[in-house]
Amino acid sequence: MADVFLIVSITVAFLILFVVSVYLLVYYQHPDDHNEAYFPKGVVIFGIMLAGATALLLPLDVANNEGYAGCDGYNTRLCGGLNMQLFWDIFFWLIPIWVFLMIPFSSFYYEADDGMLMAGTVVNPNPVRKSKVWQALGWTAATVLVIGIIFAVSFIIGSDSSIPVNQYTGEDLLLASGGHRTLYSVTPVINETSGEPLPFDPTTQMADMSSADASYAASVTADGEQTLVLQVSLTTFFAGLMAFLGWFLFAVFGGIGMSSMPLDLLLVFKNRPxxxxxxxxxxxxxxxxxxxxxxxxxxxxxxxxxxxxxxxxxxxxxxxxxxxxxxxxxxxxxxxxxxxxxxxxxxxxxxxxxxxxxxxxxxYNPLKPYICLFLGVCSLIISLFWMIHIIVYMFPKTPWAPFLNNYFEWFDKWFPLFGVLSVAIFTVYLLFAAITGCFKFGLRVACMQLHPMILGKTYMSSFLFNIGLVLMCAMPVVQFSADAFSAYARDSTINQIFNVQIANLNFFGFFFTKNIFVYAFLAFMVLSGLYLMCKPRDAPPSGKELRDRLRSRRG
The missing domain is CATH 1.10.287 (Helix Hairpins)
Structure with missing residues (x-):
């Protein structure tokens, strides 16, 4: 039976996400959209909830699989009574559906011509609406077709995962813990048909052996490493592919946002009226x-x-x-x-x-600069903690220190909720950094359309763009967090999905195992931080130069 606390937490979280989504839409939308674009508004509300819920699934997964007495071996993923594999599978499908189907259709529909079909000819609203729908469906169908072909070809070519497994010989290791099934494995044997971990087996790679089992483990001999090749499920592969594609955006925009977000908040206080x-x-x-x-x-x-x-x-x-x-x-x-x-x-x-x-x-509200100062200091601390954690835990082959993993575990010892909330804060922070970094990049480099979120002045096109960006970054954020907190979330379902099956995919697992994207993320974070410290203010392009350039082209 599912844990009552987890059920209540899920219900409250979804209610909070819904309220926040509606609040953002109502208070940020442009007056021109107050009584228009109802379908895109629904897509935006659900998109915000989907992005927030995806980031919060990791702490839920940790809470479900850790900290409960009586959890054993193969059934660790059901310790809290929730089938997290099913939860993740649902979200793995909802994200691409929203990114490649719902958001494109809403964008094409919203931006279609809604007043004139021909220059100088006014038409009645029904044909216009019908034309907008068919036009949006046509562009959306083309988008889905291209993405579908890419996904299908990628799955056929690279859905095999080569998982390294250390083989051991000895008596039944279950005797070491008095008959309780304890999964001492970071790379368990996976059933080739179902993709699920098999019950604990002597051939499974051992890790995190407790002191009580030390004497018994000494009698077990290692027979070397072998590679287990299996085809991951369609859902798991698509989750990995979405993470792979999203990393190209998240490494750039997320890295820039990790430096620009604290600086922008601090500048609000420095430049207060x-x-x-x-x-x-x-x-x-x-x-x-x-x-x-x-x-x-x-x-x-x-x-x-x-x-x-x-x-x-x-x-x-x-x-x-x-x-x-x-x-x-x-x-x-x-x-x-x-x-x-x-x-x-x-x-x-x-x-x-x-x-x-x-x-x-x-x-003018005099508290606004001080609120931004507080948030700026907090975001600066989180960014610095992320940078230190990447250097000391993720880059070395043997981590120098668990760092944030120890921090979360320490919280869990005296009040587990704080540990889970801390994971949620560090994870959601990455999504905010991606949005901030995208906007900062657009302001400094005139190569992309600006989609700012301004109170009372935001059009639905900007809402849809930002939601699409967040959802594209959701999977790399989950993968990045699962890898960064692998010691704390070692028994979680997502740890087995990303750090075992997806990380060893023949198609793009190399980028994950070698931390290619993480190196790029940290590089953008450091370089943008140095650049912004030298040029903290967003300077507009020279109006005189732009005017002279346009005049020369006309001449």
């Missing part, structure tokens, strides 16, 4: 007015250029791809538009700060 005198007010007002005039000129130039070349920025203008000159013009137009949007966003931020120092000074 202060009352300006008359001279400072006049200088700031003049500077903002000049930037506004520059951007107005740039916006008009971009509009004129797009009107003169109506197919330049459109997807599907095949003529653009066969002409080198048109491809270059399209790239230049896109680059100018991205820089323009960067400058507009940073101008809006500076205008808000200017208002907070002038007419809205008396209404």
């Amino acid at each position: 202060r009352h300006m005198d008359a001279v400072e007010f006049a200088e700031a007002q003049t500077s903002l007015r000049e930037r506004v005039n520059e951007l107005v000129d740039i916006g008009e130039m971009i509009k004129v250029e797009r009107d003169a070349n109506p197919g330049l920025g459109k997807v599907g203008g095949f003529g653009n791809y066969f002409s080198a000159e048109k491809r270059k013009d399209a790239r230049n137009e896109r680059q100018a538009l991205l820089e323009f949007k960067q400058a507009v966003f940073l101008l809006e931020q500076d205008v808000d700060d200017f208002k907070a120092c002038t007419q809205n000074y008396d209404n």
Whole structure:
């Protein structure tokens, strides 16, 4: 029977995630979307819940499989009464469904033309809605087809997992612990048909042998290492493939976010609004007015250029791809538009700060900078702890110190809930870092569309983009956390899935076993931290240079 505490915890967690999801949607959405886009809103709410629940599954897995008296051997995954294998399988399928089906359809539907089918021709709403649905279905079907082919070919080619197993000879090891089944294995033998761990066997690799078993273990002799080759299940392979693909995003954006998130929060406190005198007010007002005039000129130039070349920025203008000159013009137009949007966003931020120092000074919440200071210090500590843990535990072949694993276990000794909550905090923090890093990268490098989350000004397209990014990073976060906390979560189901079956896949297991992505993650974290310390402020692109560049292209 399932543990009552775990059932209550799951119910409360889902209720909290639902409330948080609705809160974020209501308070961040743009006024234009208040009574529109109901289907995308449902996708966003469930996507936020799915991302949060995926990150919280790891601490639930640990709570279910550890700390319960009477847990034995093969049934450790059911110690708390929950079948965590089933939980993980459900989420392993929900994430790709949301990333490659629901979010693309919602994005295509939301961004489709909703007012005109032909220039200058107004049509009734029903054909427009029907057209939007079919257009979104067409693009979504193409996306699903491409992804399906990639997944199918990958599974056929690389679904075999070569698991190293140390073989031992001796009497039944169950006698060592008085007949209780205790799984002393980090790489158990897996049933080739079902993919489930077999009952404890003398040929299983031993690890974490207790002192009570030391004398008995001395009588067991090692016969060397052998490799067990098996085909992992379809669900497990797709989870590994999603983690592999997501790592390319998470290594870059997550690494940048680990450094940028603490710095941004601390800068909110450092640059908190202060009352300006008359001279400072006049200088700031003049500077903002000049930037506004520059951007107005740039916006008009971009509009004129797009009107003169109506197919330049459109997807599907095949003529653009066969002409080198048109491809270059399209790239230049896109680059100018991205820089323009960067400058507009940073101008809006500076205008808000200017208002907070002038007419809205008396209404500004004085607690906000201090809350950001507290959160900035906490995030700085978590980022530093992550960096230390990666260096001392994950990189060395033999870990120098368990570090965070000991911290979680110490909490569990006197109040297990704190240990589980600590795992949840460190795991969810990685997802926030990915979002922050993506936005920071977009602000500093004008090569991607900005999708900021701004209170009361966020369109559904930005919601969908950020949810898709978080869900793409969810699997690498789980894999990364399961590897980082493998000593603490050694009996968890996800540890057996990622660190045994997926880590030894012939297709991409090399990247996991050799920590290739983790090295990249730490490199981006350190390099971005050094860069941001030298240039902490997000400076807008030069409006004068952009305006001159556009003028030269027109000439």
